Amino acid sequence: MAPLDTGAASNLFNVGAERLALLGKHHKALMQGYLDGFIDEAAFSESALKKLIAARILWRPDEQQPLALRPLVSELIASMVADENRRQINADVAEKLEQIRNRVQAYRDAQYKSDYSVAELQLQRLTEHVHDLSGQFEEAIDSLWHRLNSDFGFVASLDDKIRENERAQKQLRRLLDGLVLLDFNELIELSEGNNQLRKLLVSQLQNQLSSHHSSLLEVQKRLVELLARFRQQQSRSMLITNMAAFLRQHPKYQPADYPNRSDVPVLFNQAAAIQPQAAIALDKASERQILAELVRALPRTAAINLPDQQSASFAAVMEDEEIAARQQALKTDVENFYLRVIDKAGPLSALDYLTEQQLSWDSEIWLYQIIAEYQALPQDEKHMFAIKRDEVPASAVNSLLLIRDISLSLQAA
Amino acid sequence: MLQHGPLLERLLAGDFICQVSDEDAFRHLSQEQTQQDINHYLRPLNRRLVSNDDNSVYFLAYHELNKAAREQLSGQFALTVQSLLPLLEWLQLVQETLGRDSALTAGDTIKLQEFVLRTEDNQSLRQRLNQLASDRFFNSQSDALDNQVKLIFRRLKEHGYLLQPHSDRQYYIVTGKIDYLIDVIRFIRDEEHLPVDDTPTQQAML
Numbered sequence: 001m002a003p004l005d006t007g008a009a010s011n012l013f014n015v016g017a018e019r020l021a022l023l024g025k026h027h028k029a030l031m032q033g034y035l036d037g038f039i040d041e042a043a044f045s046e047s048a049l050k051k052l053i054a055a056r057i058l059w060r061p062d063e064q065q066p067l068a069l070r071p072l073v074s075e076l077i078a079s080m081v082a083d084e085n086r087r088q089i090n091a092d093v094a095e096k097l098e099q100i101r102n103r104v105q106a107y108r109d110a111q112y113k114s115d116y117s118v119a120e121l122q123l124q125r126l127t128e129h130v131h132d133l134s135g136q137f138e139e140a141i142d143s144l145w146h147r148l149n150s151d152f153g154f155v156a157s158l159d160d161k162i163r164e165n166e167r168a169q170k171q172l173r174r175l176l177d178g179l180v181l182l183d184f185n186e187l188i189e190l191s192e193g194n195n196q197l198r199k200l201l202v203s204q205l206q207n208q209l210s211s212h213h214s215s216l217l218e219v220q221k222r223l224v225e226l227l228a229r230f231r232q233q234q235s236r237s238m239l240i241t242n243m244a245a246f247l248r249q250h251p252k253y254q255p256a257d258y259p260n261r262s263d264v265p266v267l268f269n270q271a272a273a274i275q276p277q278a279a280i281a282l283d284k285a286s287e288r289q290i291l292a293e294l295v296r297a298l299p300r301t302a303a304i305n306l307p308d309q310q311s312a313s314f315a316a317v318m319e320d321e322e323i324a325a326r327q328q329a330l331k332t333d334v335e336n337f338y339l340r341v342i343d344k345a346g347p348l349s350a351l352d353y354l355t356e357q358q359l360s361w362d363s364e365i366w367l368y369q370i371i372a373e374y375q376a377l378p379q380d381e382k383h384m385f386a387i388k389r390d391e392v393p394a395s396a397v398n399s400l401l402l403i404r405d406i407s408l409s410l411q412a413a
Numbered sequence: 414m415l416q417h418g419p420l421l422e423r424l425l426a427g428d429f430i431c432q433v434s435d436e437d438a439f440r441h442l443s444q445e446q447t448q449q450d451i452n453h454y455l456r457p458l459n460r461r462l463v464s465n466d467d468n469s470v471y472f473l474a475y476h477e478l479n480k481a482a483r484e485q486l487s488g489q490f491a492l493t494v495q496s497l498l499p500l501l502e503w504l505q506l507v508q509e510t511l512g513r514d515s516a517l518t519a520g521d522t523i524k525l526q527e528f529v530l531r532t533e534d535n536q537s538l539r540q541r542l543n544q545l546a547s548d549r550f551f552n553s554q555s556d557a558l559d560n561q562v563k564l565i566f567r568r569l570k571e572h573g574y575l576l577q578p579h580s581d582r583q584y585y586i587v588t589g590k591i592d593y594l595i596d597v598i599r600f601i602r603d604e605e606h607l608p609v610d611d612t613p614t615q616q617a618m619l
Contacts (some may be wrong), residue, residue, distance in 0.1 A: 156514065157514050158514045158515050161514075233515035233516060233518065234515070235611040235612060236515070236516045236518070236595055236611070237508070237515055237516040238610060238611045238612070239595065239598060239599060239602070239609065239611035240501050240504050240505060240508075240516050240595075240598075241505065242609040242610055242611065243497075243501055243598050243602065243607075243609045244498065244501035244502055244505055246607055246608070246609050247497060247498040247501065248498065254494065255494060255601045255604075255605055256604065256605065257487070257490075258490060258604075259483055259486035259487045259489070259490045260483055260487065264478060264486065265600060266463045266474060267465065267593070267596055267597050267600055268486060268489070268490050268493070268597075269463065269474035269475055269478075269486060270427070270472060270473075270474060270486070270489050271427070271459075271460050271472075271473045271474055271475045271482070271485075272427070272485045272489075273425065273426050273427035274425040274426070274458065274460075275425075275426060276422060276425065
């Protein structure tokens with residue numbers, strides 16, 4: 001890196017570093033300027049503004065205009081944050097190609113003069129140009145993909161999306177035109193006889209550019225598809241709006257009788273529904289087992305017989321003999337209880353009797369049956385018994401009375 | 414044919430099969446061999462498999478148009494014509510309410526709650542929804558916004574325009590039957606030379 005005089009190089013280094021530092025130092029105010037489109041001068045001191053203008057970061061496009069970021073700085077930010085609204089695509093290939101040609105010439109001249117340090121520097125610059133050229137396509141392709149993948153979501157309306165898509169397609173065509181300018185025969189000629197040049201200009205650049213080319217074609221295909229979809233959506237929206245408006249204006253509108261035309265349009269030939277039904281068939285012996293299981297699995301209607309409060313003679317509706325027998329046993333036990341009451345002089349608690357006789361009836365059923373039996377007595381016999389309910393309210397707030405026990409006693413007639 | 418049993422049942426029941434309503438079945442139906450098999454099977458039932466113009470939705474049509482078939486089609490057609498305006502108004506209403514920049518298409522998701530929330534605070538949307546709900550296609554008797562919206566969406570689900578992936582969750586996916594509806598409208602427009610434009614003029618684009 002010796003050939004340039006070191007003084008100039010170090011000066012360049014210092015100025016560059018200082019100015020880059022300026023970007024960092026005022027990053028927030030500058031970013032705000034990027035978003036607003038102009039710089040709020042009050043946010044800077046006067047000397048800071050002077051420095052920023054001198055560093056070609058800010059400029060005043062017009063006497064009347066406020067300070068703004070230089071286009072290159074805006075572009076840098078747009079590329080860093082992938083802001084598709086502001087990102088620029090540079091499709092200029094011819095200029096880069098010219099630079100590459102010149103560098104190759106300078107490199108060859110230096111080699112010819114055996115000035116190896118200059119040759120090395122030129123090769124270094126040439127490498128940079130080649131990378132720039134490739135990077136330029138890479139940046140553009142990245143931007144295009146980014147826009148595609150977000151469905152052009154950075155603009156709001158469908159019309160804007162269509163316009164953005166068309167703009168992207170134009171950019172893409174320029175990029176493809178630029179690629180055509182790269183004539184590999186020329187590059188091969190340029191690098192003739194030099195391994196390093198061949199490696200750089202032919203194998204490396206060619207590889208990169210052919211992959212860019214296929215990426216661009218893919219992007220183009222997708223852009224066209226997306227545009228078609230946008231257009232379809234747009235035409236659908238319009239069709240809906242306009243047809244609705246038409247039908248509102250012509251409420252009596254009746255289209256032609258398509259179903260009775262000789263050739264019915266497929267859209268209106270919509271067959272009636274058929275619901276396939278099936279029933280159990282008993283003709284296959286092998287399926288009997290399964291059918292039997294199905295029948296067994298059918299839920300049976302549970303025989304819940306609510307006792308009839310009025311007559312209390314619910315035994316009559318009991319079909320099942322076993323239940324009838326139990327019912328009869330309960331009745332007998334209750335009758336025995338009544339007999340005991342008659343034998344005994346004082347009141348007799350029903351639950352006490354139940355435990356005393358070690359009867360297996362549920363206490364609730366027991367009490368219920370006793371009340372039922374009492375109700376079933378003929379009027380004059382009812383008078384013979386005094387029935388006393390031991391009741392408590394269901395809870396402090398619920399005055400429903402629950403019967404806890406019943407005591408029965410013989411009443412003096 | 415056995416593996417297409419459930420699909421045949423759905424088709425026979427009058428369902429429209431699209432990528433949204435049944436992805437697997439739709440893929441099968443896109444194969445020519447399957448189409449032939451199904452048509453062969455349906456022949457004695459006087460049915461055949463048909464699709465809309467861009468093959469995005471399949472349904473069954475009559476093979477031969479006898480008298481009974483024509484009567485059925487006439488009834489069907491009358492219903493379709495009657496449903497056009499309410500369906501179009503619903504499409505517009507959803508697009509405007511949800512602030513979408515394009516009309517609903519198959520695969521779009523609509524959250525019922527979002528729709529209700531946005532309608533609630535907007536008098537004109539509320540008014541339009543009210544009117545739409547009382548159209549005889551939806552036939553809502555309720556004055557409550559929530560009930561009206563629920564009814565509208567349920568009706569659209571019954572007619573196959575919407576799919577509700579989870580019966581306990583209030584979000585819906587637009588099915589391919591909406592493409593069919595658009596095709597019907599376009600067909601009528603073209604056939605009857607209605608003054609209904611769908612190509613944006615240069616002025617509209619600017």
